[in-house]
Amino acid sequence: MAKTKLEEINRNIYDIKNKDEYDFKIKKGLTKEIIEEISKQKNDPDWMREFRLKALDVYNKLELPTWGPDISELNMDEIATYVRPKTGLSNSWEDVPEDIKSTFDKLGIPEAEKRSLAGVGAQYDSEVVYHSMKEDLIKQGVVYTDMETAVREYPDLVRDHFMKCVPVNDHKFVALHGAVWSGGSFVYVPKGVKVDIPLQSYFRLNSPESGQFEHTLIIVDEGASLHFIEGCSAPKYNKVNLHAGCVELYVKDNAYLRYSTIENWSKNMLNLNTKKAIVGKNAQVDWVTGSFGSKISMLYPMSILNGEGAKTEYTGISFAGKGQNLDNGFKVVHNAENTSSLVNAKSISKNGGKCTYRSLVRINEKAKNSKSSVSCESLMLDDISISDTIPVNDIRTDEVEFSHEAKIGKISDKTIFYLMSRGLSEEDAKAMIVRGFAYPISKELPVEYAVEMNNLINLELDGAIG
Amino acid sequence: MELLKLNETPVRTSRNFNINNIKLENISIPQEINNFNNMQVYGDESKVIIDNQNTKLNLTYGLGDFFTNQVSNNANKKIKIVIDKKVNKEIEIDFKFDKENNDLIDNIEIVAEEQAKGTVIIKYVTDKNIQAFHNGVIRLLAKKNSKVNIIVANLMNELSNNFMSIENKFEDESKVNYTIVDFGGKNSITNYFSDLEGELSDNKLSTIYLGKDNQLFDLNYIGELRGKKSNIDIEVQGALKDNAKKHFKGTIDFKKGCKKATGNENEDCMLLSDTAKSLALPMLLCSEEDVEGNHSSSAGKVGEKELFYIMSRGFELKEAMKLMVRAKFNKILDNIKNEDLKNEILDSIDKILD
Incomplete structure (x- = not known):
């Protein structure tokens, strides 16, 4: 494209x-x-x-x-x-x-x-x-x-x-x-x-x-x-x-x-x-x-895969700052054979913001040989923010391959240390890690939106970390 | 009996997802609770105190008011087990349901004293063809530096109903390995809650479930991490055949202040028929920055390559399936050092899969 x-x-x-x-x-x-x-x-x-x-x-x-x-x-x-x-x-x-x-x-x-x-x-x-x-x-x-x-x-x-x-x-x-x-x-x-x-x-x-x-x-x-x-x-x-x-x-x-x-x-x-x-x-x-x-x-955008061989991908990021409560996610229903879904969701919470990833994967009885893979990662930038992951996985037939994984955590001290040893300030190191965290999403956006997203991340991070 | 709504998740999600609670119809609840006499205690019997006083329970979660109140007011077995430094044998309590003893309302309290180590096995079995009813509460207080293994084996038949609430409280550096074998019950509904408020407290919860016919398993596991460097690992392995259905609701909740805490949750469901159903809600809730939380969940049929390999060694399909299920459960079964119990569980696996 x-x-x-x-x-x-x-x-x-x-x-x-x-x-x-x-x-x-x-x-x-x-x-x-x-x-x-x-x-x-x-x-x-x-x-x-x-x-x-x-x-x-x-x-x-x-x-x-x-x-x-x-x-x-x-x-x-x-x-x-x-x-x-x-x-x-x-x-x-x-x-x-x-x-x-x-x-x-x-x-x-x-x-x-x-x-x-x-x-x-x-x-x-x-x-x-x-x-x-x-x-x-x-x-x-x-x-x-x-x-x-x-x-x-x-x-x-x-x-x-x-x-x-x-x-x-x-x-x-x-x-x-x-x-x-x-x-x-x-x-x-x-x-x-x-x-x-x-x-x-x-x-x-x-x-x-x-x-x-x-x-x-x-x-x-x-x-x-x-x-x-x-x-x-x-x-x-x-x-x-x-x-x-x-x-x-x-x-x-x-x-x-x-x-x-x-x-x-x-x-x-x-x-x-x-x-x-x-x-x-x-x-x-x-x-x-x-x-x-x-x-x-x-x-929670939703894909209903009604046709045989239908596919969907969801790539999303949420960034919640002070006073924000972003309850986002994705829903997919597999209704036909050989359908597939791929989900990659990320969230960043800081300054007391709350991010929730809420989702549904439903693979119905008719959806033989369907595949679904879900990955969600949440990054916490301080100890006053909140990050929740609430996924529902509803599998109604055996001929499926379904997997879901999620991670929650803060920026690794080791990674910050490494970047600082290469001459970056702590603030720049953290900003770089956050941009890297968001990169799998931003690379899917048209260039001007990726630029806008990076700018938004910079603005959101300004004064929030370090 | 009207519609029962129980085992609520700590956080709700959309009602359309059908997982915030479980609704059961036409459950036969005994109105009159008779004595339950078919109980055996093995091992260090002196540490098992049978008490006849009702205890008003105040569970943080539990299955719901109806079931908690029934145990508070009508328990026909009230047991306290004290694990102190003098315990030198594992303690086993077997409840066997039969025609005369088919309703059990048990209230079990386990106290692991400071520095104590011990193992407690609680087993529920039923005679063939009886419709048993079990509603139980097991509460554990793990005091400082205690190390406890608890094994709960539900080997009831699939005509019975099993309701279980478990609550654990952890003091500093206490360590509890909890193993749950959940095979029995037309409906087997479990609420498990660990309050890890002690620093460096550690809970490993390992569950295997195996269902056939129209069995329904509803597992609602909640771990709240409050203590610094506390940890919970939840490992759930299961297999479902026929029209069996499982709801797994696992919550790891990092509360503010639990710095350097870790939590891991893994749930894996093997679907042995195209009408078996797996519904899972593996939740991570996080109000603390300096933590590490992971969960993973998977579902699918038995790997064809693996089946082909086993069958190429001369096994029939059914035997190959049994081997696959056993292999899946083995890591958790290794937690059980009591060979008799382990063999009984393996026999049950074979019977269910036959």
Whole structure:
């Protein structure tokens, strides 16, 4: 897969706040009237309006999770679930209002588009403000657009797939998403089309006391391939913001999809996101995830290997600092013969941060001759942080090869001593070890994201060790 | 009896994973507990005190209030074993369930005095075709510098129900090797908790389980490391045939202050049929930086190459399988120095695999 190059990104840009200006902001709370108003504002077709209302019913019936981080501070009465920015959708950056464009400029999105991306979508608060894709992909029949356009222009395709992979009763925040979703990206790659250069969607939440609920629906048809990159950030506010997005990936027979994410939400964000892929015969989905931001994160991408010979890989790192509780992991269900999964998860905790790796590997009765290998490593950088590993391994047939291993520990004194004997300061030695620890993940990212991740690690480590 | 929910994990995960606890239906719980008379004590009998006083138990974990309260209030065997420096023989207590003695509620307390060394074997066996009920608690206090081997052998039949709670407290430099042989019970539910608060305290827990038919094993093992340089090693080896099912929940919890502590957990399940099921949750919880924790877990069928090799030496498939299972269990069985017990366990393995 082609890799791209970009300038290094400075951390400070994530925290730039624009004035909270909008075209429309729904009142805070979550009621039937509010859902109907969102639906009206978005000019939903009838089926979508009904879907939203049904999802609200499900939301009201479901309980909060009885496990994981404490999210009791979330009060939906204090969250505005829809904020329409003061601009429509453009396919030219020149048409995007200056302050919004300036934010994305600083995040390096237009520059990346010029240099190394086949298409870009940029969402600001609840709506996509920019979407564009290279001409040759359009000619090949690739569709890359915002979800609202997809609902209007590809109604059958959307209706057949929307919230079928992630059903609305999956959990409470999926139901919430179903009720208030807005924005996001729709991608369809036709049979046999190889998209060699990545597509990228960037999600920016600027408005305080609000939520972002973008929906990403990707269909990679038989024999096609795609690399999709997702980035997200927000400036920090004093009160909680909520992100409850939903990603549905359909990877048809013999297709390939790589889904890369660098998540750098602000540290007042509750990131309760849901991502799931259904993988067909001899198809493969790879997840690459870097999780740095958020106050609380509960995110467990899931691969459902339904086709014979389907594969999945998960490569992820979480870095929790002061006040952060990152409860991340991966789920895979093997439903067919000769399927395989490979998981490589790492986490770093420092300054009182908490990282939890939570996972499920389920190999069902039909999945004869399947293989699964899971490795997770946790690094503790001080004695006030917490690191937990909570993996569930559910093996329901004998013709399998399954292994899981995990390690927890601190940076080895011997290694630090060795590096210091080669002339490095203790701080530099530790930073080098942490970067080395993260390297197996960063090497899987496009170059500009690897650079961003290293910068984030440096910033996170600054003053934390030594 | 309605649905029983027991053996909760110390930390919950998603309810959809079906592992936070075990739910059992239609378990026949004896309402009236008669005396249990078929108990034999071997070895240093003077160190075994039979007591008739009820003891209010306050377990940190245990299987749940119902089972703990039953032992607190209705135990029909209350035993205290004191291991002091004078103990010179291993102590063995055998409980044999038969028609007249088919319900056992036992409350066993073991105290290993400072500097003491000793071995205690507790064995549960059943006559054929009886439906026995066992609910027991074994508590161990390992005082400073004591070194103790405890062997618990559940060789009950697969019609019975076995419920077991084990709690261990470790003082400085105490060392406990715990070996659990878990073969019996239609349902065999065990909660094991070690509180390693002593500096340099050390717990090695080795378990073998072997299931057939519709047996269910639910093993919930918890090691909390509090003492500096404390250590726990959990080694679990098992094999399942027919429709047998195992839930293994292993938690190593590094508490703040347990500097230089280490913990290792290894669980390996051999699946001998395509309908046997293995569910595992090997947890590492860590609030202390200067520690080393590892866990590994694996599951799969018997290696074809190894089977082929053994069969090429003239063994039939069934015999080859037995050899493989025995080989897998041998390292743990070597902890058992009592040859009679070891042979009894080997016989059980053969019978289960026949």
